[in-house]
Amino acid sequence: MAESITGILLAGGRSRRMGQDKALLRFGRLSCIEQVQSALSVVCSDLLISANASRSYDFLGLPRVEDQYPGQGPLAGLHAGLKAARTSWSLVSACDMPLVTEGMASDLARMVRSLTPMGKVQAVVPVAEGRPQPLFAAYHDSAATVLEQRLQRGELRMMDALGELTVKWVPLEELAVCESLHRWREGLFNMNEPKDYERLKGLHRL
Numbered sequence: 300m301a302e303s304i305t306g307i308l309l310a311g312g313r314s315r316r317m318g319q320d321k322a323l324l325r326f327g328r329l330s331c332i333e334q335v336q337s338a339l340s341v342v343c344s345d346l347l348i349s350a351n352a353s354r355s356y357d358f359l360g361l362p363r364v365e366d367q368y369p370g371q372g373p374l375a376g377l378h379a380g381l382k383a384a385r386t387s388w389s390l391v392s393a394c395d396m397p398l399v400t401e402g403m404a405s406d407l408a409r410m411v412r413s414l415t416p417m418g419k420v421q422a423v424v425p426v427a428e429g430r431p432q433p434l435f436a437a438y439h440d441s442a443a444t445v446l447e448q449r450l451q452r453g454e455l456r457m458m459d460a461l462g463e464l465t466v467k468w469v470p471l472e473e474l475a476v477c478e479s480l481h482r483w484r485e486g487l488f489n490m491n492e493p494k495d496y497e498r499l500k501g502l503h504r505l
């Protein structure tokens with residue numbers, strides 16, 4: 300039987316640039332966070348939300364874990380999620396990526412399951428045109444120790460943290476099997492500002 304993988308929905312951000320909770324923006328009939336939940340649920344045995352009490356996502360019916368280092372950004376959310384996960388590997392997605400797909404999650408899971416224990420890989424990170432995508436990626440639970448040390452030192456940059464992990468960087472051209480390369484490229488779109496949401500609505504006629 301295939302090894303279980305936990306899905307971590309990162310949703311503890313403040314959405315300051317958007318001016319309203321990004322996770323709850325509508326995309327078709329679903330909110331953005333529901334889209335992400337749906338994409339991950341096919342390959343992830345357990346799903347959890349990494350968010351703080353100030354935001355309520357109870358309607359999703361998923362367990363929520365709070366950051367041990369509140370207000371410290373995505374790295375703290377990933378740390379809390381990995382600490383709570385009961386599986387060796389977790390697949391993390393930011394909640395502001397409404398175009399992620401089941402196929403993308405399947406491709407990441409396939410890559411994780413193809414790893415040999417000897418390699419001691421701690422993260423599988425997609426690379427799109429030279430740009431790593433750490434907020435739609437897979438992490439081994441051993442990464443939590445490194446993240447915790449960095450949080451204690453106030454070092455919050457995800458890319459710097461990856462420099463301390465053993466990472467398998469995977470170009471989209473290699474990842475794209477269950478999902479097409481075109482959909483992979485589109486699926487990594489994330490929303491930060493109102494103009495990003497407007498663009499999304501324009502492209503998909505919402």
Ligand SMILES: Nc1nc2c(ncn2[C@@H]2O[C@H](COP(=O)(O)OP(=O)(O)OP(=O)(O)O)[C@@H](O)[C@H]2O)c(=O)[nH]1
Nearest residue numbers: 309310311312313314315316349372373376393394
């Ligand atoms: N658990 C947790 N998640 C976070 C935290 N900060 C950001 N995230 C999530 O990480 C992803 C990327 O967040 P960003 O866009 O960098 O930050 P944001 O706070 O959501 O947005 P801004 O306030 O505009 O910077 C989103 O899914 C956020 O919900 C945090 O402190 N804790």
